[in-house]
Amino acid sequence: MVFGDGAGMTESSSGAPASRTARQARIRELVSSGHVSSQSELGASLAAEGMAVSQGTLSRDLVEIGAVRGRDKNGNPCYTIPEGEHPSDVTTGSPAWSRLARLTRELCTGVQHNDTLVVLKTPPGAAQYFGSAIDRSGSRAILGTIAGDDTIALICAAEVSADALADAFRQMAETGFPAPLLSEGS
Numbered sequence: 001m002v003f004g005d006g007a008g009m010t011e012s013s014s015g016a017p018a019s020r021t022a023r024q025a026r027i028r029e030l031v032s033s034g035h036v037s038s039q040s041e042l043g044a045s046l047a048a049e050g051m052a053v054s055q056g057t058l059s060r061d062l063v064e065i066g067a068v069r070g071r072d073k074n075g076n077p078c079y080t081i082p083e084g085e086h087p088s089d090v091t092t093g094s095p096a097w098s099r100l101a102r103l104t105r106e107l108c109t110g111v112q113h114n115d116t117l118v119v120l121k122t123p124p125g126a127a128q129y130f131g132s133a134i135d136r137s138g139s140r141a142i143l144g145t146i147a148g149d150d151t152i153a154l155i156c157a158a159e160v161s162a163d164a165l166a167d168a169f170r171q172m173a174e175t176g177f178p179a180p181l182l183s184e185g186s
Contacts, residue, residue, distance in 0.1 A: 031067050031079045097178040100137045105176035113166040118154040127152050139182040
């Protein structure tokens, strides 16, 4: 099933393809409004905004952003995003940090850095997915990410050295456990 007329393609209202990150951000906004009771309703809302999306893609997006089926204050079914999924509420023991550590162990095939940037290597096709998880971690050690097909560039916050950030990702890649540097102050 495709919501809209894009045969599974996602486009923004300008006609340019919308990135998965942009689409998921819009889904998060719609779900957070508290008025999304079904995938078909969500798909129709996205289609009305010019984002045609397949049911399978929509289902994966909901899982990736941490949305779950619940009930609103009147007992009606709706999608919600549990508080623990918001980056500002993340701690090292949370599922989000455990997920980032697990993904780092599974997907990070190399770590390099210079004075200001850390570069993570992944298998082909995994960088955007992994980069999105890094962005959602809410770590104040990272200003942002730029992800290609198999490479992620991490921009370090001013108070964090690229060497320390690279070491944190190396630690997670080796152990699969969250690195304290990434969760401090999150």
